[in-house]
Amino acid sequence: xxxxxxxxxxxxxxxxxxxxxxxxxxxxxxxxxxxxxxxxxxxxxxxxxxxxxxxxxxxxxxxxxxxxxxxxxxx
Amino acid sequence: xxxxxxxxxxxxxxxxxxxxxxxxxxxxxxxxxxxxxxxxxxxxxxxxxxxxxxxxxxxxxxxxxxxxxxxxxxxxxxxxxxxxxxxxxxxxxxxxxxxxxxxxxxxxxxxxxxxxxxxxxxxxxxxxxxxxxxxxxxxxxxxxxxxxxxxxxxxxxxxxxxxxxxxxxxxxxxxxxxxxxxxxxxxxxxxxxxxxxxxxxxxxxxxxxxxxxxxxxxxxxxxxxxxxxxxxxxxxxxxxxxxxxxxxxxxxxxxxxxxxxxxxxxxxxxxxxxxxxxxxxxxxxxxxxxxxxxxxxxxxxxxxxxxxxxxxxxxxxxxxxxxxxxxxxxxxxxxxxxxxxxxxxxxxxxxxxxxxxxxxxxxxxxxxxxxxxxxxxxxxxxxxxxxxxxxxxxxxxxxxxxxxxxxxxxxxxxxxxxxxxxxxxxxxxxxxxxxxxxxxxxxxxxxxxxxxxxxxxxxxxxxxxxxxxxxxxxxxxxxxxxxxxxxxxxxxxxxxxxxxxxxxxxxxxxxxxxxxxxxxxxxxxxxxxxxxxxxxxxxxxxxxxxxxxxxxxxxxxxxxxxxxxxxxxxxxxxxxxxxxxxxxxxxxxxxxxxxxxxxxxxxxxxxxxxxxxxxxxxxxxxxxxxxxxxxxxxxxxxxxxxxxxxxxxxxxxxxxxx
Numbered sequence: 001x002x003x004x005x006x007x008x009x010x011x012x013x014x015x016x017x018x019x020x021x022x023x024x025x026x027x028x029x030x031x032x033x034x035x036x037x038x039x040x041x042x043x044x045x046x047x048x049x050x051x052x053x054x055x056x057x058x059x060x061x062x063x064x065x066x067x068x069x070x071x072x073x074x075x
Numbered sequence: 076x077x078x079x080x081x082x083x084x085x086x087x088x089x090x091x092x093x094x095x096x097x098x099x100x101x102x103x104x105x106x107x108x109x110x111x112x113x114x115x116x117x118x119x120x121x122x123x124x125x126x127x128x129x130x131x132x133x134x135x136x137x138x139x140x141x142x143x144x145x146x147x148x149x150x151x152x153x154x155x156x157x158x159x160x161x162x163x164x165x166x167x168x169x170x171x172x173x174x175x176x177x178x179x180x181x182x183x184x185x186x187x188x189x190x191x192x193x194x195x196x197x198x199x200x201x202x203x204x205x206x207x208x209x210x211x212x213x214x215x216x217x218x219x220x221x222x223x224x225x226x227x228x229x230x231x232x233x234x235x236x237x238x239x240x241x242x243x244x245x246x247x248x249x250x251x252x253x254x255x256x257x258x259x260x261x262x263x264x265x266x267x268x269x270x271x272x273x274x275x276x277x278x279x280x281x282x283x284x285x286x287x288x289x290x291x292x293x294x295x296x297x298x299x300x301x302x303x304x305x306x307x308x309x310x311x312x313x314x315x316x317x318x319x320x321x322x323x324x325x326x327x328x329x330x331x332x333x334x335x336x337x338x339x340x341x342x343x344x345x346x347x348x349x350x351x352x353x354x355x356x357x358x359x360x361x362x363x364x365x366x367x368x369x370x371x372x373x374x375x376x377x378x379x380x381x382x383x384x385x386x387x388x389x390x391x392x393x394x395x396x397x398x399x400x401x402x403x404x405x406x407x408x409x410x411x412x413x414x415x416x417x418x419x420x421x422x423x424x425x426x427x428x429x430x431x432x433x434x435x436x437x438x439x440x441x442x443x444x445x446x447x448x449x450x451x452x453x454x455x456x457x458x459x460x461x462x463x464x465x466x467x468x469x470x471x472x473x474x475x476x477x478x479x480x481x482x483x484x485x486x487x488x489x490x491x492x493x494x495x496x497x498x499x500x501x502x503x504x505x506x507x508x509x510x511x512x513x514x515x516x517x518x519x520x521x522x523x524x525x526x527x528x529x530x531x532x533x534x535x536x537x538x539x540x541x542x543x544x545x546x547x548x549x550x551x552x553x554x555x556x557x558x559x560x561x562x563x564x565x566x567x568x569x570x571x572x573x574x575x576x577x578x579x580x581x582x583x584x585x586x587x588x589x590x591x592x593x594x595x596x597x598x599x600x601x602x603x604x605x606x607x608x609x610x611x612x613x614x615x616x617x618x619x620x621x622x623x624x625x626x627x628x629x630x631x632x633x634x635x636x637x638x639x640x641x642x643x644x645x646x647x648x649x650x651x652x653x654x655x656x657x658x659x660x661x662x663x664x665x666x667x668x669x670x671x672x673x674x675x676x677x678x679x680x681x682x683x684x685x686x687x688x689x690x691x692x693x694x695x696x697x698x699x700x701x702x703x704x705x706x707x708x709x710x711x712x713x714x715x716x717x718x719x720x721x722x723x724x725x726x727x728x729x730x731x732x733x
Contacts, residue, residue: 060511
């Protein structure tokens with residue numbers, strides 16, 4: 001399952017990221033989006049992109065196109 | 076050798092607040108990632124002697140991706156190379172420890188002498204987080220102090236930690252980030268992530284609730300402020316109210332300042348004997364400087380609001396909201412903070428582009444940032460709008476002058492987007508959207524920090540007025556007062572003499588002749604002659620020689636325009652303070668009795684000032700940030716040409732529409 005398919009307010013755990021450029025993957029990892037971390041999709045911003053997510057204990061606005069590259073499982 | 080303490084850490088962990096608390100300096104702080112893009116240095120007088128504190132830009136990982144992150148790693152590598160007495164004090168946010176411990180763990184593994192300040196401990200306590208500092212210290216093998224830079228808690232323990240004697244750390248084996256292989260950095264990062272996770276888990280007791288109270292509160296606020304329908308309306312309303320407040324809120328104070336400075340000039344004129352000194356002070360220095368100083372209340376209101384938005388945590392959300400809308404123009408949400416900073420001044424806005432990883436997008440942002448309406452334009456806009464937009468104009472019941480001001484801000488944004496769209500089809504375009512941005516928790520802005528921020532911006536404005544404009548006013552006074560053209564003055568002087576001796580006396584005729592004499596003096600002066608020389612170039616825009624001279628003098632800094640016009644009109648005997656200048660512009664007449672300036676001239680001037688790059692400091696900053704004179708030279712020439720063409724078109728169109 002990838003993060004784009006997860007409904008809002010459902011907690012999931014990150015398994016990994018695939019199909020991303022190294023730059024994007026490093027950036028996401030630096031921001032705290034790493035395997036094992038819990039994620040909850042909170043809301044879509046007014047133009048439906050980016051998506052506000054609770055990643056660990058911090059809020060991130062993640063570009064919508066990336067969600068389909070983030071593999072997750074239900075927490 | 077003085078000890079160097081380098082403050083390092085992820086963005087928005089409170090490094091600059093800690094820096095200010097330790098050094099007593101007033102570096103800018105805000106509640107978003109990337110506020111600090113250049114290192115700042117200050118001296119802290121610790122109990123055991125002085126130490127040098129260096130505030131480094133925030134870094135998200137051991138793999139620098141942006142210009143500001145590169146600054147931090149380059150500094151650390153250079154310090155290690157110099158083998159000085161260095162201590163890297165990593166700053167971590169207590170409520171985000173697992174992420175924030177990666178950098179200290181990585182730097183320690185890279186061989187740097189490292190200590191840790193766990194900041195915002197007061198906020199962590201509110202969140203119900205318990206921290207075991209000795210355990211954390213043992214796990215990371217470095218000293219750990221729990222602090223709150225905002226309240227001052229824990230700073231005494233930090234003092235003891237930072238105080239010399241020197242560490243005599245061996246820096247010969249430290250990793251040089253400038254030359255290290257990517258593979259080595261990735262390995263370092265991966266190891267640091269594991270170490271950070273283990274240290275955080277062992278030393279921290281998390282509250283039973285899965286979401287921290289501060290984060291839960293931020294989510295509730297976001298559900299309103301980022302609501303699909305309400306979010307954009309709230310953003311637009313906040314911006315619109317800001318511009319209304321600029322006019323409505325500032326007016327009483329502006330009037331007070333204007334009246335006070337006008338009275339000062341009148342009192343000095345009455346006290347001093349007629350002559351060069353009286354004219355220098357009352358017609359040169361005071362009108363020139365006072366024409367600018369009266370705008371301080373507006374500057375204060377603008378920065379109070381911008382500072383509030385910066386410190387509350389709303390700015391990165393606004394950036395996220397506009398991200399999608401900016402993509403068709405070849406931009407993304409990361410330009411929002413540089414652009415918004417440019418509303419204060421283009422210089423911090425241009426420097427804020429360092430957080431943009433793509434070099435081409437960074438240059439596009441640098442080229443467009445000066446189009447945002449900076450504070451230096453406020454005096455010019457206010458003068459022209461107040462003089463030429465009737466106070467009775469009130470569309471939909473709003474203050475019409477405020478609406479026009481908001482329109483000028485909007486015009487700058489529209490121009491920037493239009494040019495961004497053009498650049499999308501040039502070699503400057505690069506697809507590089509932001510993968511993600513941090514949305515910090517909402518925080519109540521500190522009144523003290525806000526007051527410091529507003530004062531710093533006002534002082535910056537005042538010191539420019541005090542230095543550049545004061546000196547320019549004196550030079551302009553000299554140029555406008557000398558030489559005296561006897562051929563031009565003699566006939567008017569003779570008529571004035573005759574009017575004085577006539578019986579019965581005609582005070583109205585005498586006053587009119589005095590004004591004519593003052594006008595003849597300035598027309599025959601060096602400034603008047605130079606103005607007439609350049610007048611044909613700007614005549615198509617509806618400018619006379621006075622406005623042309625003022626606009627040219629504003630090439631140094633935009634706000635000089637108001638001071639120059641103030642001096643010219645005071646010497647011409649047509650005004651003596653800012654309020655008088657507004658009236659003088661509104662009522663100025665040509666020799667044939669027609670109005671000297673109309674709405675078309677005002678529109679032409681407003682358009683010109685909205686586009687032209689009239690700021691030497693900005694040009695120098697662009698040169699520094701791009702490491703090339705070619706880019707600022709092309710930027711200046713292009714924007715000047717565009718400003719001229721659009722001003723001409725606007726002037727003609729306004730005349731045509733009547």
